Amino acid sequence: MVEPILTILADPLAIALTLWILGDIVVERSGVINLAIDGIITFSIAVTFVAVQNIGYVQGLLISLASTIALSLIFATFINVLHAPHVLTGLSLNIAFYGVGALIGLRYMKSRSLVPIGIGKPILALIGVATAVLTWFTLYRSRLGTEIRACGFNPRAAEAAGVRVWRTRYIATIIGYTLVSIGSYIYTTIYRSGWSQYTGMGYGFLAITLAMASSWHPLIAYPIAIAFGYLYTSSYALQLLYGVPTDVVNALPFMVSLAVVVIVYATPLSKKVAMPKALGEVYFREERAA
Amino acid sequence: MNRTFIRVVDLYKRFGDVVALDGVTLDIFFNEILVVLGENGSGKSTLAKVLYGVYVPDRGKIIVDGSEARFSSPFDAKKKGFVMISQRPQLIDDLSILENIALFIGEPPSGTLAKRIEDFLKRFDIGIDVHKKVFSISYTEKQFIELAKALLINPRLLIVDEAATYLPQDLKTKFFEILRRFVSDNRAVIYITHKIPEALEIGNRFVVLRRGKVARVFNGAANPSELRHAMFGTEEYLKLVSRQLLQRLSKDSKNVLSVDKLVVLDDYGKTAVDGLSIDVRAGEIVSIVGVAGNGEKELGEAIAGLRKASSGSVKIDGFDVTKSPPSERTRKGLVYIPEDPFKEGTAVTLSIIENMRMYARERLSQDVVLDAIKKLGIVPENPAIQVSKLSGGNVQKVSISRLLLTMPKVVVAHNPTRMLDERSRALVLDILQRFSLSGGGVLLITEDVDEAVQISDKVAVMVDGRIAKLFEGGNLESFRSEIEKAMVHG
Ligand SMILES: Nc1ncnc2c1ncn2[C@@H]1O[C@H](COP(=O)(O)OP(=O)(O)O)[C@@H](O)[C@H]1O
Ligand SMILES: [Mg+2]
Numbered sequence: 001m002v003e004p005i006l007t008i009l010a011d012p013l014a015i016a017l018t019l020w021i022l023g024d025i026v027v028e029r030s031g032v033i034n035l036a037i038d039g040i041i042t043f044s045i046a047v048t049f050v051a052v053q054n055i056g057y058v059q060g061l062l063i064s065l066a067s068t069i070a071l072s073l074i075f076a077t078f079i080n081v082l083h084a085p086h087v088l089t090g091l092s093l094n095i096a097f098y099g100v101g102a103l104i105g106l107r108y109m110k111s112r113s114l115v116p117i118g119i120g121k122p123i124l125a126l127i128g129v130a131t132a133v134l135t136w137f138t139l140y141r142s143r144l145g146t147e148i149r150a151c152g153f154n155p156r157a158a159e160a161a162g163v164r165v166w167r168t169r170y171i172a173t174i175i176g177y178t179l180v181s182i183g184s185y186i187y188t189t190i191y192r193s194g195w196s197q198y199t200g201m202g203y204g205f206l207a208i209t210l211a212m213a214s215s216w217h218p219l220i221a222y223p224i225a226i227a228f229g230y231l232y233t234s235s236y237a238l239q240l241l242y243g244v245p246t247d248v249v250n251a252l253p254f255m256v257s258l259a260v261v262v263i264v265y266a267t268p269l270s271k272k273v274a275m276p277k278a279l280g281e282v283y284f285r286e287e288r289a290a
Numbered sequence: 291m292n293r294t295f296i297r298v299v300d301l302y303k304r305f306g307d308v309v310a311l312d313g314v315t316l317d318i319f320f321n322e323i324l325v326v327l328g329e330n331g332s333g334k335s336t337l338a339k340v341l342y343g344v345y346v347p348d349r350g351k352i353i354v355d356g357s358e359a360r361f362s363s364p365f366d367a368k369k370k371g372f373v374m375i376s377q378r379p380q381l382i383d384d385l386s387i388l389e390n391i392a393l394f395i396g397e398p399p400s401g402t403l404a405k406r407i408e409d410f411l412k413r414f415d416i417g418i419d420v421h422k423k424v425f426s427i428s429y430t431e432k433q434f435i436e437l438a439k440a441l442l443i444n445p446r447l448l449i450v451d452e453a454a455t456y457l458p459q460d461l462k463t464k465f466f467e468i469l470r471r472f473v474s475d476n477r478a479v480i481y482i483t484h485k486i487p488e489a490l491e492i493g494n495r496f497v498v499l500r501r502g503k504v505a506r507v508f509n510g511a512a513n514p515s516e517l518r519h520a521m522f523g524t525e526e527y528l529k530l531v532s533r534q535l536l537q538r539l540s541k542d543s544k545n546v547l548s549v550d551k552l553v554v555l556d557d558y559g560k561t562a563v564d565g566l567s568i569d570v571r572a573g574e575i576v577s578i579v580g581v582a583g584n585g586e587k588e589l590g591e592a593i594a595g596l597r598k599a600s601s602g603s604v605k606i607d608g609f610d611v612t613k614s615p616p617s618e619r620t621r622k623g624l625v626y627i628p629e630d631p632f633k634e635g636t637a638v639t640l641s642i643i644e645n646m647r648m649y650a651r652e653r654l655s656q657d658v659v660l661d662a663i664k665k666l667g668i669v670p671e672n673p674a675i676q677v678s679k680l681s682g683g684n685v686q687k688v689s690i691s692r693l694l695l696t697m698p699k700v701v702v703a704h705n706p707t708r709m710l711d712e713r714s715r716a717l718v719l720d721i722l723q724r725f726s727l728s729g730g731g732v733l734l735i736t737e738d739v740d741e742a743v744q745i746s747d748k749v750a751v752m753v754d755g756r757i758a759k760l761f762e763g764g765n766l767e768s769f770r771s772e773i774e775k776a777m778v779h780g
Contacts, residue, residue, distance in 0.1 A: 143398045146389050153384045160344065160380040161394045162368045274384040274423075285344075285363070 014229020035090025330683025
C-alpha cells in the first residue's frame with residue numbers, strides 16, 4: 001500500500017512540476033504575470049544539461065540557479081523599473097530565452113544524454129511535500145509572504161503600509177525562480193536525463209495554468225501537480241491495461257486539471273483563497289487611488 | 291515654549307497643469323494638534339502625502355529635528371516616525387485585519403500579535419475578530435483599525451487626513467480623546483479636514499490652504515467666520531441654504547416615489563430594511579436620517595434596483611418598478627446618487643465628460659457639461675481630466691452631476707455632501723432645492739441632521755430598518771435635538 005503511493009509522490013516529473021508551479025505561485029502572488037516562465041524553464045533545462053555534462057552535478061545545480069535567477073531579474077527589471085506591460089514582456093522574452101537556451105545547449109552539448117542521478121524515492125517525495133509546505137508557510141505565515149501577497153492584492157495600499165513594492169516583487173521573483181531552477185534540475189537530471197533543442201518548452205505554460213487552477217495556493221497546487229504527473233506518466237499503462245483510446249489518455253491530465261478548477265471555483269474554497277487581484281497591473285507609485 | 295518639530299519649507303508639487311502645492315511653508319510644533327483646513331481640492335491630501343512619502347515634491351524641503359529628511363516612499367517616512375491615516379482606508383481587502391496590521395508594523399501575522407491587537411482594541415471597547423478579512427468589516431471599523439495600527443508603532447507624527455470626519459459622533463469623540471492623549475508626549479498630530487466645527491473642536495493651531503498656498507495661519511484661537519473667509523474668500527454661500535418652503539408646489543401634488551412595506555436583506559442575508567414605507571411627492575424634499583448601519587444603504591440600493599426587494603413595492607411616478615432593472619427605473623425618471631463616489635458613483639478611470647455621458651446615456655453638448663461643472667464648482671474645470679486625478683470632494687461632485695444632465699422626476703441621494711466642503715455643500719443643497727421647486731421629488735438619505743432639517747419638508751428617522759419617527763411641518767430646526775435622540779434610541 002505504501003509503495004505505490006510513494007511511487008506516485010516521488011514521480012520526478014510530478015516533483016519538477018510541483019516546483020515549477022510553486023515558483024510561479026510565489027511570483028504571481030506578488031502581482032506579476034509570469035509568462036516568461038516558459039522561456040526560462042526551457043533555458044534552465046538546457047543550461048543544467050550542458051553544465052552537468054561538462055562540469056559536474058553540483059556545479060551544474062549552482063550554474064543553473066545563478067543563470068536562471070539572472071534571467072528572471074531581467075524580466076523583473078522590465079516589470080518593476082521600466083513599467084513594461086506584463087504579458088507583452090513575458091511573451092517577447094520567452095522567444096529570446098528559447099533561442100538563448102537552444103544556442104547554449106547546441107554549442108556545449110557533448111552527447112544527447114547524461115547519467116541520471118539515483119535518488120531515493122522517500123527523499124524525492126519529501127522534496128515535493130516539504131517545498132509545498134514551506135512555500136505555504138512563507139506566503140501565509142511570514143512577514144515577507146504577507147508583503148508579497150499584499151503586493152499582489154493591492155500594490156498601492158501595500159506601498160502606503162510601508163512595503164517597498166518593487167523590492168518585494170524582486171524578492172518574490174528570486175525566490176520563485178530558485179524553485180523553478182531546482183525544478184528544471186530535477187527534470188533534467190532525474191526524469192529526462194537527455195536533451196534536444198527546446199526540451200521543456202510548454203511546461204512553463206502548464207505550470208501557469210495549474211497555478212491558476214489552484215487559485216495560487218501552494219497546498220492546493222501540490223495535489224494538482226501530483227495528480228497531473230501521475231496521469232501523465234502512467235497514461236501509457238492505462239492505455240495498455242484498459243485499452244483507453246490514446247486521445248482520451250493524452251487529454252486526461254488536462255481534463256482532471258479542469259475538474260479541479262471547477263471544484264475550486266464552484267465551492268466556498270474560492271472565497272477563502274482570494275486570487276491576486278492586481279495581477280498584471282502596471283504599477284506606478286505616484287498615481288492616485290483616493 | 292513652542293519647540294519646532296518639523297519645518298515644511300516651500301513645498302511645490304504639480305500634476306500635469308494642476309499645481310496642487312504652490313510653495314507651502316509651515317511649522318509643526320511638538321505637543322500640538324495642527325489643523326489643516328481648506329476647500330475641496332486645495333491641496334490638503336497632497337501635503338499629507340508628501341509628508342508621508344507617497345509623493346515626492348518637485349521642490350522644497352521637509353526638515354525634521356533640524357535636519358533635512360528626504361522620503362522616497364512611505365517606508366522612509368515611517369522610519370522617521372511619520373504615519374498617515376488617509377481619507378479612504380488604505381487597507382488590503384483580501385487580507386485579514388491581523389495580516390494588515392502585521393504588514394504595517396513589520397511582523398509576521400502571529401498569534402501573539404493577534405492577542406496584542408485584540409487587547410489594544412479592547413481599550414477602546416472595540417471587540418472584533420482580527421482574523422476577519424477586511425472586506426467584511428464596516429467603514430467605521432476600518433478607520434479604527436487604521437488608527438490602531440498607526441498607534442501600535444508609536445509614531446512621532448500622526449497625519450490624519452479626513453479619517454475621522456465621517457465617523458459617527460460617539461466614536462469621533464473617542465478618536466479625539468485618543469489624539470489629545472497622543473500629542474501630550476513630544477509628538478504631534480496634523481489633522482486635516484474641511485469641516486470648520488470639527489477643526490475648532492480638535493485644533494490647537496490652524497493653517498488654511500487655498501489653491502495650494504497657505505492662505506492664513508491662526509496661532510491660537512480662530513472663529514468660524516474668519517476661517518470661512520480664509521478658506522473660500524467669502525461667506526455669501528451661507529445664504530443659499532435657507533428654507534424656501536413657501537414657494538413649493540401645493541401639498542396635494544402626486545407621489546413621484548412610493549415605497550411600500552419594503553423588506554431588503556443585507557449582504558449577509560440579514561434583514562436590513564424591515565417593512566419600511568415612505569412617499570415623496572412632486573416638489574417635496576423628504577429626508578431619512580439615521581446612524582450608518584441601520585439599513586440606509588440597502589434602502590437606497592433597493593429603490594435604485596441594485597438590490598433585490600424581498601417583499602413590498604417601489605413605485606416611481608406611479609409605475610410599479612419593484613421588479614424592474616435599474617435602467618428601467620432611470621427611464622421612468624429616477625436618479626440615484628450612491629454613497630461611495632469612488633466605487634459606485636463614478637468610473638474613476640474615465641474622464642469627467644465620459645462619466646457624464648455615461649449618466650446621460652446620450653450625446654451631451656460641451657455647453658451642458660461645462661455648465662454642470664460650473665454649477666457644482668468642480669475643480670479643475672477641465673472635462674477631459676480623469677476622475678481618479680480629482681480630489682475626493684470633486685469626485686463626489688462628478689457623481690452628483692448626473693442630476694443636472696437629465697430631466698429626472700425623483701432624486702434619491704445617499705450622503706451626497708459627505709465629502710464636500712461648506713461651500714460645495716451649499717451649492718449641492720441649493721441644487722436639490724431648486725430641483726424640488728421645479729417640481730421634482732427628493733429623497734435625501736443622510737447622516738447629517740443639519741442638512742436634513744435645513745432643506746426638508748419632512749424628516750424621517752430610520753432605526754433598525756424602520757422609520758422610528760417622522761417629523762414634519764413648521765420649523766424642523768426646532769426638532770433637531772428630538773431627531774438626534776430618536777436616531778440613537780429609536
Ligand atoms: N495624482 C494626481 N494626479 C493629478 N492631479 C492630482 C493628483 N493628486 C491631486 N491632484 C490634484 O491636485 C489638487 C489638490 O488635490 P488634493 O490635495 O487631493 O485636495 P484636497 O485638499 O481636497 O485634499 C486637485 O486639483 C487634484 O485634482
Ligand atoms: Mg483630500
